[in-house]
Amino acid sequence: MKLTLKIWRQKNAQDKGGIVDYPIDGIEPDMSFLEMLDVLNEQLINKGEEPVAFDHDCREGICGMCSLFINGEAHGPDRGVTTCQLHMRMFKDGDTIFIEPFRAKAFPVIKDLVVDRSSFDRIQHAGGFISVNTSGNTIDANTIPINKHDADKSFDAAACIGCGACVATCKNSSAMLFVAAKVSQYALLPQGKIEAVDRVLNMVHQMDHEGFGNCTNTGACEVECPKGISLENIARMNREYLSASLQG
Amino acid sequence: MAQSALLNASILKKVAMALSGIFLITFLALHVSLNFISIISVNVFNEASHFMGYNPLIQYVMQPVLAIGVIFHFVMGFVLTAQNSAARPIAYAKYNGAANASWSSRNMIISGLVILAFLGLHFYDFWFPEVTYKYIAGTAPDATRYYTELVHKFQSPVRTGLYCVSFILLGFHLWHGFSSSLQSVGMNNKYSRFLSKIGYGFAVVVPALFVIIALFHHFNQHN
Numbered sequence: 001m002k003l004t005l006k007i008w009r010q011k012n013a014q015d016k017g018g019i020v021d022y023p024i025d026g027i028e029p030d031m032s033f034l035e036m037l038d039v040l041n042e043q044l045i046n047k048g049e050e051p052v053a054f055d056h057d058c059r060e061g062i063c064g065m066c067s068l069f070i071n072g073e074a075h076g077p078d079r080g081v082t083t084c085q086l087h088m089r090m091f092k093d094g095d096t097i098f099i100e101p102f103r104a105k106a107f108p109v110i111k112d113l114v115v116d117r118s119s120f121d122r123i124q125h126a127g128g129f130i131s132v133n134t135s136g137n138t139i140d141a142n143t144i145p146i147n148k149h150d151a152d153k154s155f156d157a158a159a160c161i162g163c164g165a166c167v168a169t170c171k172n173s174s175a176m177l178f179v180a181a182k183v184s185q186y187a188l189l190p191q192g193k194i195e196a197v198d199r200v201l202n203m204v205h206q207m208d209h210e211g212f213g214n215c216t217n218t219g220a221c222e223v224e225c226p227k228g229i230s231l232e233n234i235a236r237m238n239r240e241y242l243s244a245s246l247q248g
Numbered sequence: 249m250a251q252s253a254l255l256n257a258s259i260l261k262k263v264a265m266a267l268s269g270i271f272l273i274t275f276l277a278l279h280v281s282l283n284f285i286s287i288i289s290v291n292v293f294n295e296a297s298h299f300m301g302y303n304p305l306i307q308y309v310m311q312p313v314l315a316i317g318v319i320f321h322f323v324m325g326f327v328l329t330a331q332n333s334a335a336r337p338i339a340y341a342k343y344n345g346a347a348n349a350s351w352s353s354r355n356m357i358i359s360g361l362v363i364l365a366f367l368g369l370h371f372y373d374f375w376f377p378e379v380t381y382k383y384i385a386g387t388a389p390d391a392t393r394y395y396t397e398l399v400h401k402f403q404s405p406v407r408t409g410l411y412c413v414s415f416i417l418l419g420f421h422l423w424h425g426f427s428s429s430l431q432s433v434g435m436n437n438k439y440s441r442f443l444s445k446i447g448y449g450f451a452v453v454v455p456a457l458f459v460i461i462a463l464f465h466h467f468n469q470h471n
Contacts, residue, residue, distance in 0.1 A: 006341070019341055072344030098342040105335050171345055171354055172332035176258075204259055213335030214258045214328050216356065217428040223348035235436030241259045242434060 001027040001088060004096040005040065007052055010109050017109065019098075029089035033076060034059060034066060036088055037099075053112040059084040061226060064161030067168065068113055069100040074165035074224045082163060082226045102168035106175070106210040119210040120162050120178060126206035127199035128182040130191050141191065150188045157184035159227040166221035166229075172213030177221040179207050180233035187240050197244040204241055261328060266432035268321040269425050273450070275314060276422075280457050287464045290395045297394035301378065322364055329357045352424040359421035366414035373401050402465035411462045415455040422451035 002025045010017030024043070027036050034056050041051035057065035066083040070076035076086040091097060099113065107115040132138065160181035167175050183200050186192025192199070215234060222231045282300065286293040300306055345354050352359065377397070381387050402408050426447025430440060 008341070069340060072340065072342040073347050077347070100340055100342070103336050103338055103340055105337055169348060171343075171349070173335035174258075174332075204257055208256070208258050211335055212258075213332040214262055215432075216262075216328070216332070216353065217424070217431045218349035218353040220345070220348040231431065232436045235431050235434045238259055238263065238432060239434035241257070242263065245257075245260065 001025075001029060001091070001093045001095075003027060003036075003091065003094070005099060006096060007099045007113070008101055008109075009052070009112055010101075011111065013108055013110055019100075027088055029087070031088045032059070032084055033068070033070065033086040033088065034084050053110075053114045055114050056084060061085045062161065064163035067102045067115060067117075067164060069098075069102055069168055071098050074102065074169040075163075075226055079223070080226055080228060082161075082165075085226075102164050104164075104167050104173035104212065106173065106212050107164060107167060115164075117162070117164050119212075120164065120175070122210065123175070123179055123203050123206045124162075124182060127195070127202040128186075130186060130195060132191070144190055146189060153232075154185050154188040157181045157188070157229065157233050160185075160225075160229050161227060163226060165224050165226060167212060169220045169224040170213065170215075171218060171220065172216055174215040174221070175207050175210070175212040176215035176234050176237070177225065177229055177231070179203050180237035181229045183237045183240055184233040187236060196240065197247050200237060200240040200244045204237075261324065262432045265321065265324050265328065266429035268317050268324070269429045270433075271317045272321060273422070273426065273429075275317070276418075276454055277450075280454050280461075283461050284457055286395060286398055287461060293398075294392055294394045298389070298391040301382070301394075302389060318367070322360070325357065325360050350424065352420040353428070356421060356424060359417040362414055362417040363421060366410070366418075369407075369410060369414075373407070399465050399469060402462055403469055405466065408462050408466040412459045415458040415462070418458070419451050419455035422454065423448060426450055 003023075005022040005024055006019050007022060008017060009020045022040060022044075024036070024040055027039065031039070034054070037052060037054055044051045055065045055067055057063040059066070061082045061084060064082065066075075068075065068083045070083065070086070075081060075083045076090065078086050078090050101107075101109050101113045101115045102117075104115075106119040107117055110116050158181070160178060162178060164178070166177035167173050183203060186199060187196055217231070217234075219231060222229065282293075282296050285296055374397075382389075402411075427440075427444040430436075430443055430447075435443070
């Protein structure tokens with residue numbers, strides 16, 4: 001395949017950055033998108049140029065590290081996949097492909113296509129946990145009976161890998177789907193109910209503090225989420241928040 | 249958590265936006281019902297309009313509440329839009345919003361601005377003359393004038409056209425707004441799909457009735 005890549009290049013966080021064109025040839029349809037970028041980087045290194053910086057780790061769709069906004073969509077045109085699971089067969093020979101970093105005030109660009117998603121970590125630190133005594137008296141979670149329906153929904157919410165595609169794709173750069181998934185996975189379980197009020201208040205407060213936009217229920221986040229996190233979680237978080245606001 | 253942080257919370261703002269939207273939806277249902285009477289019975293329409301125009305509860309309680317609801321909805325809409333724009337200071341070179349969200353959901357501010365402009369025209373046409381009639385000129389109540397005034401307003405094809413375009417944009421606004429408001433107040437369960445379908449029906453039927461009423465009076469100027 002012969003392609004024209006339009007890639008965002010930015011030396012560092014202070015640099016203004018801009019789109020740079022890279023023609024590339026000899027790309028196999030069965031390559032993953034990241035392998036295609038590896039090929040480009042090899043060519044750039046051989047020419048003595050700076051390779052394109054991009055995030056990646058497991059390359060199995062599990063870690064959530066690979067980001068990239070490809071042709072106007074988070075993780076590209078495929079559905080239910082991360083960028084490492086996106087294959088070049090989704091494109092046609094001769095295509096022009098825009099490759100940009102995830103854009104949000106709360107996800108500042110570090111270099112090229114690499115963004116700082118530590119705002120998600122800070123939201124997690126604000127309440128995305130349960131307090132358990134682990135000093136030898138830990139109670140086996142399986143001894144607590146949990147409704148199968150709730151356990152399944154909690155597990156579905158816990159499938160969120162925190163990749164940030166929801167923020168990247170939302171026209172408002174809202175992080176509601178991510179935060180809702182983290183709130184929901186605990187809200188549905190008995191272990192999570194003890195700290196439920198503080199959790200939702202603190203996590204939403206941190207989310208707002210980080211500068212994410214407001215959710216307007218377009219549903220784009222759910223469509224682009226590689227793990228299929230449902231909007232139902234946002235509704236649940238809204239209920240949790242309203243209830244917590246009255247209590248807290 | 250500080251009280252101010254709570255009041256500024258994004259979720260409370262969206263819930264407030266949703267509640268004001270639901271309130272305005274109920275008002276629209278009432279408004280279209282009263283207007284529809286105008287193509288069924290001249291006398292009943294005049295009586296209903298006179299009741300709405302002179303009933304103290306409606307004039308001095310419901311009307312101010314409605315005005316507050318409308319102003320709140322618009323102001324909050326602008327505030328949220330400004331905040332959302334600030335959340336992405338650098339735009340994408342290529343953004344394919346149509347790939348994952350409907351036009352109506354992505355352009356609530358555009359349909360909202362058209363509705364706001366329409367409200368200006370609507371107030372100029374009906375509310376200001378009504379206030380002048382009752383409170384500035386101090387004219388005696390006349391329960392037979394409303395139908396004639398209504399028909400007269402739809403004489404102009406330009407005005408009728410502007411009304412119809414605005415009603416279509418209102419339909420787009422409601423198409424997303426109805427189901428979105430339910431999601432915002434935390435309702436997403438086994439009934440949501442059914443309620444969303446009712447919302448889509450409302451978004452089509454109510455603006456369509458407004459269009460029919462406007463066209464009916466435009467093409468029936470003999471009264």
